[in-house]
Amino acid sequence: MADQITLMVVAFTAAVVLVHLIYRAWGNIQGRRERNKVDTNHGRLPPGSTGWPLVGETLSYYLSMTSNHPTKFIEERERRYKSDIFISHLYGEKMVVSADAHFNKFVLQNEGRLFRAKYPKAMNIMIGKYGLLTVHGDLHRKLHGIAVNLLRSERLKVDFMEEIQTLVHSTLDRWAEKKEIFLFKECHQMIINLMAKQLLDLSSSKETSEIRKLFIDFGNASVALPIKIPGSTYFNGIKSRELLIKKILETMEERRQHPEVAHHDLLARLMEEGTLSEEVICDFILFLLFAGQTSFRAMPFAIKFLSDCPKALQQMKEEHDAILKVKGGHHKLNWDDYTSMKFTQCVINETLRLSNLAAGFFREALEDTKVKGYVIPKGWVIFAFTTANHLDKKFDAPLKFDPWRWQQNQDSSYDPFYIPFGAGARLCPGYNLAKLELALFFHIFITRFRWETLANDKISYLPLPHLTKGLPIRLHPRE
Ligand code: HEM
Numbered sequence: 001m002a003d004q005i006t007l008m009v010v011a012f013t014a015a016v017v018l019v020h021l022i023y024r025a026w027g028n029i030q031g032r033r034e035r036n037k038v039d040t041n042h043g044r045l046p047p048g049s050t051g052w053p054l055v056g057e058t059l060s061y062y063l064s065m066t067s068n069h070p071t072k073f074i075e076e077r078e079r080r081y082k083s084d085i086f087i088s089h090l091y092g093e094k095m096v097v098s099a100d101a102h103f104n105k106f107v108l109q110n111e112g113r114l115f116r117a118k119y120p121k122a123m124n125i126m127i128g129k130y131g132l133l134t135v136h137g138d139l140h141r142k143l144h145g146i147a148v149n150l151l152r153s154e155r156l157k158v159d160f161m162e163e164i165q166t167l168v169h170s171t172l173d174r175w176a177e178k179k180e181i182f183l184f185k186e187c188h189q190m191i192i193n194l195m196a197k198q199l200l201d202l203s204s205s206k207e208t209s210e211i212r213k214l215f216i217d218f219g220n221a222s223v224a225l226p227i228k229i230p231g232s233t234y235f236n237g238i239k240s241r242e243l244l245i246k247k248i249l250e251t252m253e254e255r256r257q258h259p260e261v262a263h264h265d266l267l268a269r270l271m272e273e274g275t276l277s278e279e280v281i282c283d284f285i286l287f288l289l290f291a292g293q294t295s296f297r298a299m300p301f302a303i304k305f306l307s308d309c310p311k312a313l314q315q316m317k318e319e320h321d322a323i324l325k326v327k328g329g330h331h332k333l334n335w336d337d338y339t340s341m342k343f344t345q346c347v348i349n350e351t352l353r354l355s356n357l358a359a360g361f362f363r364e365a366l367e368d369t370k371v372k373g374y375v376i377p378k379g380w381v382i383f384a385f386t387t388a389n390h391l392d393k394k395f396d397a398p399l400k401f402d403p404w405r406w407q408q409n410q411d412s413s414y415d416p417f418y419i420p421f422g423a424g425a426r427l428c429p430g431y432n433l434a435k436l437e438l439a440l441f442f443h444i445f446i447t448r449f450r451w452e453t454l455a456n457d458k459i460s461y462l463p464l465p466h467l468t469k470g471l472p473i474r475l476h477p478r479e
């Protein structure tokens with residue numbers, strides 16, 4: 001019996017080693033082949049390997065991004081190739097991965113000239129033909145302008161300021177009754193409710209909780225390998241997408257039937273505009289609804305970081321208790337109250353640095369691009385991997401939550417290493433809204449509750465950044 005087990009272990013180990021060797025050899029051949037092919041026409045491709053057919057290097061990328069050492073994938077390759085720009089094969093496609101912060105920012109700033117957005121297949125299909133990230137040229141400028149207008153600062157200072165606070169308070173009333181909650185899920189629902197109201201005039205209801213569930217599949221599918229077989233993540237995501245689009249179409253139909261009912265949401269404005277087709281409106285709203293959720297992920301991340309760092313939590317309490325005192329209780333904050341939250345801004349920056357809500361950016365080279373003695377040929381996709389820049393040695397003890405680093409390092413000293421909202425023509429239009437949501441949430445949550453975390457959560461960046469146990473916490477109302 002013992003012999004059999006030994007034999008099996010030896011056989012298994014041998015098999016693993018063999019598979020590994022074949023994999024490495026395949027990778028080398030692939031890499032060499034790619035390089036030779038391009039050498040003659042354009043110049044030298046960056047070094048690297050495209051790994052296995054179809055899955056490429058997805059497995060080692062996945063293991064790295066779900067571990068406590070997320071930059072391992074990059075560091076291993078930097079060591080092997082002596083280059084932080086290299087070839088790989090991720091999300092089902094071969095691509096050039098760049099961990100060079102200067103190059104990454106350069107790529108973003110040359111949107112529409114030297115490069116343009118081109119996301120991997122699964123993401124593209126989920127976004128649809130007319131979601132902002134898949135649109136280019138004049139239509140992009142027009143739709144981007146509509147998004148910017150929806151989120152312009154006059155609307156933030158009045159409407160959003162008011163609505164976010166009302167929503168957070170009513171949500172926290174419900175949490176107070178439940179006492180124990182999964183913060184990750186609850187924050188997701190809260191932000192969906194905010195976006196659904198703004199975009200489709202939906203109130204919090206069974207319908208918005210259904211929408212949250214559909215977006216879980218949707219999000220997972222957007223970064224999955226595009227394998228369309230029943231039951232696969234990608235397959236389920238496509239089904240969820242169809243249901244979400246159907247909801248938007250039904251809402252439009254109902255409004256045409258009942259023109260007498262007035263709505264003051266984005267859908268109403270897009271329908272009035274008159275030049276946008278039904279398909280454009282659906283994809284555009286769906287993507288805004290999806291992108292607009294991004295900020296919720298930063299909430300449980302921050303609460304986890306603060307729970308693990310009593311000194312920072314104490315300083316947050318002092319900042320927010322002081323505001324509460326000046327206001328004489330839970331009265332609505334105004335824009336000046338918001339801009340007075342200095343330490344909170346540091347906590348927000350540090351949380352966004354560590355949570356890497358966008359792992360990076362995907363851009364297609366529109367021309368042969370020279371970088372560091374290599375040539376990225378026209379048509380290749382570049383994955384500007386900003387996660388590596390956010391966790392670079394440029395930041396002392398990069399994996400540590402240290403909001404004070406933002407006090408010492410004023411202005412642009414972290415430029416171009418810190419770009420959580422992108423740059424250039426596609427700079428996130430939700431940038432200011434996201435920060436406002438976070439600050440108002442922290443203010444209300446911290447002044448209303450004490451809490452204890454009920455599990456030892458870990459960060460994982462895939463499929464999308466999350467806490468592995470969903471941050472269960474017990475809440476105690478504060479006096
Ligand atoms: C902390 C929260 C957020 C983060 C970290 C974030 C991050 C980003 C990033 C990195 C991009 C650029 C993608 C690229 O260039 O390829 C982007 C684009 C975008 N974001 Fe955000 N975002 C957040 C919140 C929001 C919110 C609240 C909204 C809307 C309500 C929003 C709407 C959009 C839209 C529409 C785009 C596409 C812009 C375009 O292609 O023209 N985001 N976001």
Ligand SMILES: *[C@@H]1O[C@H](CO)[C@@H](O)[C@H](O)[C@H]1NC(C)=O
Nearest residue numbers: 216217220233462463464466
């Ligand atoms: C989606 O990903 C999350 C992690 O963010 C995971 O917990 C969940 O099981 C996945 N859901 C589905 C339906 O695949």
Ligand SMILES: *[C@@H]1O[C@H](CO)[C@@H](O)[C@H](O)[C@H]1NC(C)=O
Nearest residue numbers: 345346349406407409410411
């Ligand atoms: C936070 O980061 C932004 C860059 O996104 C920077 O402009 C701002 O000064 C930073 N805030 C603090 C408090 O350091």
